[in-house]
Amino acid sequence: DTAVSQTPKYLVTQMGNDKSIKCEQNLGHDTMYWYKQDSKKFLKIMFSYNNKELIINETVPNRFSPKSPDKAHLNLHINSLELGDSAVYFCASSLGLQGDYGYTFGSGTRLTVV
């Protein structure tokens, strides 16, 4: 059973389009995250939700809008996609606010904007 699953795994789209990435975790964790890994392989946190409440919102363009319908899901919607949005996006979850027991990551969504 996949603990943190993301869909789609690959996403190729044109500039200006709107797209969504979905994430679901079946671990019973109450905190979920979105990370972006760029071409230089740096992982940067974008958002974090705890029990459906936004708790971390890094300096991310407001074209990115996370949505958490329940604590097991955290989706990422991106409007007006730009070339610079091309990256691998990872969803993660942790037990509690502080990730004391580690984060569990999904396998990533490779977004390519052409």
Next chain:
Amino acid sequence: LAKTTQPISMDSYEGQEVNITCSHNNIATNDYITWYQQFPSQGPRFIIQGYKTKVTNEVASLFIPADRKSSTLSLPRVSLSDTAVYYCLVGGMFSGGYNKLIFGAGTRLAVHP
């Protein structure tokens, strides 16, 4: 948030023990140390976590000196499948608030036959 410094890359051979050291001079009292492993096209995977002294699990050992300004991840008898990027992170615990783990550049470990 404490910054971490680790070697960019390391090479080893199958069957050897690999030690990757991470410096975190500004680690705070309530920070713990966590190591993750990332294979190509996969998300990072939690390996081990510790606060002080030594921690060992089925995968690795983590050595933390008394001053906690550094830590060493030890991988016993590596195999080709241990080729990956290893990240050292520090983060707060018992702080009563939320935490966000900050990933550095990591160490690219290449294991050769």
